[in-house]
Amino acid sequence: MTSAVTTENSARPGYGQLLRTPGAAGFLLPGFAARLPFGMLTISILLLVQHTTGSYGSAGIVAAVTGISMALCAPVTGMLTDRFGQSAVLVPGVLLHSAAVSGLAALALAGAPVWALALAAVPAGASVPQVGPMVRARWAAKLEGSPLLPTAAAFESVTDEFTFVVGPVLATALCTGIHPAAGLVTEAALTLVGGLVFAARRASQPKPHAETASGAPHASALSFPGLRVLIVAFLGIGAVFGGMQVSLAAFTAEAGSPGANGLLYGVFAAGNMIAGIACGAIAWKIGPRRRLLLGYVGLTAAASLLWTAGSMPMLGGLGLIVGLCIAPALITGYTMVESLIPANARTEAFTWLTGSVAFGQAVAVIVAGRLTDAHGASYGFLVPMAATALALVTLLALRAKLAPQTPGRIVNASPAQVAATAPEAADERALGHRVPVTVD
Incomplete structure (x- = not known):
């Protein structure tokens, strides 16, 4: 591990430097x-309602x-x-x-x-x-214009994925080992306390922005076209998650395992x-828009092969490749929010993207479920293929619309943001931070 550097421009954009950010550990x-x-909610509902209804x-x-409901209300x-x-x-939200949730369980x-x-x-x-x-909004406020921002986005993506791995396991253990309602009760308690x-x-919360500097109410994040394009891209990513959940379960059931x-x-x-993890440890030479497009091309290509899997080892290998391709697109999309959306609407922007993933996942579960019931597990994998292909066409x-906004078009743009977005806004082919690829 290298010693810490003292200037932002020379800081290696690795996890060690990120976690040494003052005040980060506190939140x-x-x-x-x-x-x-959040990773416990869906599976806890499924297990409890299936137990009480038998369906x-x-x-x-x-x-x-x-x-x-979550996807529609999150923004x-x-x-x-x-x-x-x-x-x-x-505070009122967790209450x-x-x-x-307690009422639903009852x-x-x-x-x-x-x-x-x-x-x-x-x-x-x-x-x-x-x-x-x-x-993510706290990171964006602390690291505005910093080369560590993509690392923070990667760190949050890994954290999200970890919760989606640990949460269902914990909920399943509680529901099957203690009581069918134990998962939901624990989810409610952890949400309240945490x-x-x-x-x-x-101390680390971004300042609220009821009005813009001119005194007028700020515009909704959805009014920025770049966010609307990212929402379509994240719908495709959500469809991959939903389609994989249903189709993997159906495939293994058909195989007798x-x-x-x-x-x-x-x-x-x-x-x-x-x-x-890898994305967050690299100082990228290419700009985020190009990274998003390249990442989505890889994701679409990988998702298009899932339906061809004829065995579990083959499906496992293809699933690994799809997982490897999701992270670059997901992380880059979150990173681009800083240059596309003003600071006074970023939390809303992040919730639009999170809600988009949830909505895409919910719709994909329904469509893939119908396809697998009617035609078999392989047809369920057509949902990720179609969704990512449509999203890629939209992105291209x-x-x-994904070009960084010029300072005059960003409300309340800070000096750091102006400096960070000016190069790529001036030149469509501008590269990001021209530093060597390093791993911390």
Whole structure:
């Protein structure tokens, strides 16, 4: 490990330098505790509702309602957070979520009909705390214009993936080993405690922006065309997650080895984590827009091969490649928010992207489920192929919208942001930070 450097321009954009950022530890640990329950929510609902109704179909409906509700309401939470501050939104949010999840669990145990459970799933999903976007907003505020920002985006991507690996395992163990409702009860408790501790770390919170410097209300993040293009790209990524979950389960069941589903999905998730770690440890020579396009080309190509898998070893290898291709596209998309969206709307922008992944995943679960029921597991893999192909076409057609905004077009642009975005905005082919590739 090299010694720490003292200037931002010479800092190696590795994880060691990132974690030495003053004040980072204060929000990272409670932030992780508050977002771990997010990985437990869907599987806990599935297991509890399936136990009480005896139907995976009914359980899937309730879980899908939760995911769609979260996806639609997350941007509203982000907008309110930008305007009023993280603590002002997070504290009542975690209280509401804990109450809503507890109510859903009580209804399920009481034998309520599916329509009542689906109705109760709406507030449970709508109130999911957007801790991940809030952590990303804190990084963006601390590292504005810094070469460490892509490293922070990679770190957050790996953290998200880790929660999606650990959360379902923990929830499954609780639901099957203790009580069918234990997963949801634990999710509610962890959300409440972790969210309140995270909200108490006020020193690192971005300042709320109720108005722009001119005194007018700031524009919604969705009004910036670059974010709308990224939303389409993230819909495709969400479809990969959803399509893989359903199709892997169906494939292993058809092969007579349903227990292998966890192993295959673990290989897929491991590929995502490995690529995420690598992306954050590299000082890229090419700009983020080109990285996004190249990453998405690789993701689309890999996803297009999934339906050809004829054996579990082959499917495991292809799943690993797909996982390796997701991280570069996902991380780069989050990184581009700094140059596309003003500081007073970034939390909203991050929630749009997070919600886009959740919405794409929910829709893909439904479509892939119908295809696998009607035609077999291989047809479910057509969903990731079609979704990524459509998203790639959109990215290529609208890539000009992803050019960094010039200082005059960014509201409240800081000097650091002006310096960071000017080179690539002036030249479509400008390279990013011209430093050697280094690994910390």
